[in-house]
Amino acid sequence: MPQLAFDIGFFAELPKLQPPVRKGVLDAWDKFDRLTLDQLFKDQGLKLESLKNAEDQQIRTIRIDQFWRGVVLAPPSGDTFVLLRVMQHDKAIAWAKKQKSSINQVTRAVEIRDAATLDAITPAYEQIAETSPKERLFAKFSDGDLKALGIDDETLRQARTLVDKEQLEVFAPLLPQDQREVLHFLADGCTVEEVWQEIVAPALQATTQPLDAMDYETAIQHTRARIALVTASEELRDILEKPFAAWRVFLHPSQRKVAYRASYSGPAQVTGGPGTGKTVVALHRVKHLLGHLRDGDRILLTTYTNALVNALRSGLESLVEDPELRDRVDISTVDGFASRVVAEAPDALALRPLMNNEEESRWGKAAKATGFTGSAQFLAQEYRHVILAQGIRSLAEYESADRRGRGSRLSAGERPLVWETAERFTAGLAEDGARTWLQTCAEAARLLEEKGPQYRHVVVDEAQDLHPAQWRLLRMAAPARPDDLFIAGDPHQRIYGSKVSLKSLGIKVTGRSVKLRKNYRSTQEILRWATALLIGRPIAQLEDENRNETLLGYRSALHGDGPALHAAETEEAELDTLVAQVRAWREAGVGAAEIGVSARFNKTCAKAIAHLKDAGVPAASLRAADTTGGSEAVRVGTMHSFKGLEFRCVAVIGANDGALPFSKAVTPPDIDSQQHETDMMSERCLLFVACTRARDSLYVSWSGEPSPFLVESGVIAV
Numbered sequence: 103m104p105q106l107a108f109d110i111g112f113f114a115e116l117p118k119l120q121p122p123v124r125k126g127v128l129d130a131w132d133k134f135d136r137l138t139l140d141q142l143f144k145d146q147g148l149k150l151e152s153l154k155n156a157e158d159q160q161i162r163t164i165r166i167d168q169f170w171r172g173v174v175l176a177p178p179s180g181d182t183f184v185l186l187r188v189m190q191h192d193k194a195i196a197w198a199k200k201q202k203s204s205i206n207q208v209t210r211a212v213e214i215r216d217a218a219t220l221d222a223i224t225p226a227y228e229q230i231a232e233t234s235p236k237e238r239l240f241a242k243f244s245d246g247d248l249k250a251l252g253i254d255d256e257t258l259r260q261a262r263t264l265v266d267k268e269q270l271e272v273f274a275p276l277l278p279q280d281q282r283e284v285l286h287f288l289a290d291g292c293t294v295e296e297v298w299q300e301i302v303a304p305a306l307q308a309t310t311q312p313l314d315a316m317d318y319e320t321a322i323q324h325t326r327a328r329i330a331l332v333t334a335s336e337e338l339r340d341i342l343e344k345p346f347a348a349w350r351v352f353l354h355p356s357q358r359k360v361a362y363r364a365s366y367s368g369p370a371q372v373t374g375g376p377g378t379g380k381t382v383v384a385l386h387r388v389k390h391l392l393g394h395l396r397d398g399d400r401i402l403l404t405t406y407t408n409a410l411v412n413a414l415r416s417g418l419e420s421l422v423e424d425p426e427l428r429d430r431v432d433i434s435t436v437d438g439f440a441s442r443v444v445a446e447a448p449d450a451l452a453l454r455p456l457m458n459n460e461e462e463s464r465w466g467k468a469a470k471a472t473g474f475t476g477s478a479q480f481l482a483q484e485y486r487h488v489i490l491a492q493g494i495r496s497l498a499e500y501e502s503a504d505r506r507g508r509g510s511r512l513s514a515g516e517r518p519l520v521w522e523t524a525e526r527f528t529a530g531l532a533e534d535g536a537r538t539w540l541q542t543c544a545e546a547a548r549l550l551e552e553k554g555p556q557y558r559h560v561v562v563d564e565a566q567d568l569h570p571a572q573w574r575l576l577r578m579a580a581p582a583r584p585d586d587l588f589i590a591g592d593p594h595q596r597i598y599g600s601k602v603s604l605k606s607l608g609i610k611v612t613g614r615s616v617k618l619r620k621n622y623r624s625t626q627e628i629l630r631w632a633t634a635l636l637i638g639r640p641i642a643q644l645e646d647e648n649r650n651e652t653l654l655g656y657r658s659a660l661h662g663d664g665p666a667l668h669a670a671e672t673e674e675a676e677l678d679t680l681v682a683q684v685r686a687w688r689e690a691g692v693g694a695a696e697i698g699v700s701a702r703f704n705k706t707c708a709k710a711i712a713h714l715k716d717a718g719v720p721a722a723s724l725r726a727a728d729t730t731g732g733s734e735a736v737r738v739g740t741m742h743s744f745k746g747l748e749f750r751c752v753a754v755i756g757a758n759d760g761a762l763p764f765s766k767a768v769t770p771p772d773i774d775s776q777q778h779e780t781d782m783m784s785e786r787c788l789l790f791v792a793c794t795r796a797r798d799s800l801y802v803s804w805s806g807e808p809s810p811f812l813v814e815s816g817v818i819a820v
């Protein structure tokens with residue numbers, strides 16, 4: 103039976119296709135499903151035509167409607183066809199004629215390249231290279247190494263002509279996708295071994311069969327990272343209706359390898375820069391675990407904010423169809439989980455959670471009562487980063503506690519007074535029926551220690567900001583067995599001032615840790631700009647705080663404009679320009695809810711909402727839009743609340759000196775020098791997080807003096 107499969111290149115263009123064209127795709131798929139091979143080739147409506155003067159007679163076109171054509175790979179044997187692109191008639195014909203298909207000898211995957219354009223431009227680059235004083239870009243790699251990574255003879259010839267990364271950017275979109283990635287990784291400084299692990303090893307996992315260079319039927323089945331086989335029209339309809347949901351169907355080989363590994367002997371970790379699909383991998387891992395769950399077993403899937411809980415819930419709904427299976431997953435913030443455990447305890451007391459701004463004044467009061475003369479900020483941090491972090495329950499434990507990581511001096515003689523003040527603080531809370539969130543987590547961990555774990559697996563997203571008390575709770579939530587913890591996080595996105603490493607918590611992921619490098623969200627231009635904010639700043643790993651993380655090989659295959667920057671004289675003028683920018687996006691066809699506006703402070707967000715509304719643009723705060731169903735409003739929220747989210751267009755406003763870094767969020771160096779450094783880094787990461795939420799367009803503005811982060815990193819001209 104013939105069938106029409108779908109190439110990832112088609113999905114990438116899908117959001118731009120109008121509904122009638124998508125319907126045409128569905129009808130075409132239906133024909134492939136219904137007709138015999140002979141009928142297909144004869145069908146006058148479909149016109150499965152080969153093209154004159156084409157590079158490859160296997161590349162044909164089909165009619166989608168009067169104006170649109172599909173470009174199809176139609177192998178000479180087998181009956182699986184692949185829809186590569188849907189384009190307007192003339193463009194489709196021109197594009198189709200230039201493409202050539204092949205089967206990669208190493209990865210065994212089907213590849214498509216723009217052979218005509220590559221042939222046309224390569225001689226010119228060969229000439230440039232001969233006279234260029236620069237060393238060739240891949241000079242240090244032998245032909246043997248490159249071939250072992252799947253670089254074929256044609257690409258090898260082209261790669262050998264390149265002298266710099268700019269030239270590679272010219273060739274890259276024309277090359278077969280895997281080979282393009284191999285060259286990008288090597289050009290970015292990755293080793294042959296790293297690239298092999300990233301690209302070749304996962305592809306080889308999919309097959310052990312010997313290669314027949316003409317057996318497209320088998321090769322198509324093996325190209326799961328780029329070619330989707332759809333078995334039912336409902337499934338295709340669902341895919342066509344959710345054009346941004348390609349992640350459900352296609353996983354990059356490195357993503358698939360992590361998510362669908364049969365089993366991990368202990369905790370496993372996936373890291374990677376923003377937009378590399380860590381959340382996607384976490385969701386697929388949940389799907390995999392659900393497929394192997396024993397009777398009565400359950401999964402806990404956690405993240406950081408309620409907005410992200412909602413996103414995970416809808417992600418899981420689209421990935422796992424069976425509602426009964428989905429019911430075996432509890433999705434919650436870690437704090438939400440802690441509250442539930444505590445509330446379910448037989449002698450549970452209903453304690454109100456303490457708000458952050460209340461905490462410091464309570465520390466002030468406790469210090470006054472005991473006569474401690476240091477600052478309330480010092481006490482709050484000592485409690486958070488030493489006492490709660492180490493789960494200390496007595497003066498004796500505190501007296502022998504390791505204060506490494508704290509940059510403030512405290513003599514042995516001072517510890518009893520600090521401890522007494524901490525006891526005064528907690529007693530005050532208990533009298534008032536209140537508890538900090540971290541205390542709730544600590545209490546929940548204690549209860550689970552008594553009662554035993556509630557889950558078979560725990561999957562943690564946005565892991566980089568969790569506090570040791572939260573980790574202890576998660577550790578207690580599942581028994582220490584294979585596949586107990588699956589952890590996704592990015593240390594470049596730490597925005598809450600803790601620098602906890604898994605190693606220090608006794609969670610060992612060595613040998614079970616994978617880094618993702620390909621960004622699926624933003625354009626390369628936006629990424630390059632945003633990553634410059636962090637370049638040269640050491641970022642401690644999630645796994646081990648004594649080792650630094652890098653963004654080596656981190657890149658996007660998407661291209662577009664870089665960020666638009668705007669310096670305003672006053673805040674009022676800045677908000678006027680924001681309105682103009684949002685209007686321009688709307689006029690270009692971007693839906694209101696696809697636009698996110700982010701600022702450092704709530705008050706700036708409130709002003710932006712008011713300003714947009716006054717100008718007739720629907721706008722709502724992130725939280726309100728979620729609860730009131732304001733689906734047709736521009737989303738406005740603080741940079742903290744933007745964590746983990748994404749929008750087609752993002753405006754980051756108020757990037758001023760005084761806002762980033764915000765002095766109240768940064769511990770003064772004389773109170774704690776190390777915490778000062780950590781807080782400064784968090785502020786910098788906050789700007790990075792906000793900017794990396796953008797898919798197509800990023801706009802950054804400030805009034806008065808710009809943030810020193812923008813100036814120091816050289817991303818704005820001053």
Ligand SMILES: Nc1ncnc2c1ncn2[C@@H]1O[C@H](COP(=O)(O)OP(=O)(O)OP(=O)(O)O)[C@@H](O)[C@H]1O
Pocket residue numbers: 346347348349352353354357374375376377378379380381382383592595621622623745746747748794
């Ligand atoms: N294999 C894939 N194919 C297509 N799209 C993908 C793929 N993997 C991820 N994406 C898309 O890329 C975007 C980013 O994915 P995701 O949110 O999982 O990344 P992340 O690493 O968790 O990001 P962040 O750390 O910034 O929160 C999403 O729109 C997702 O649908």
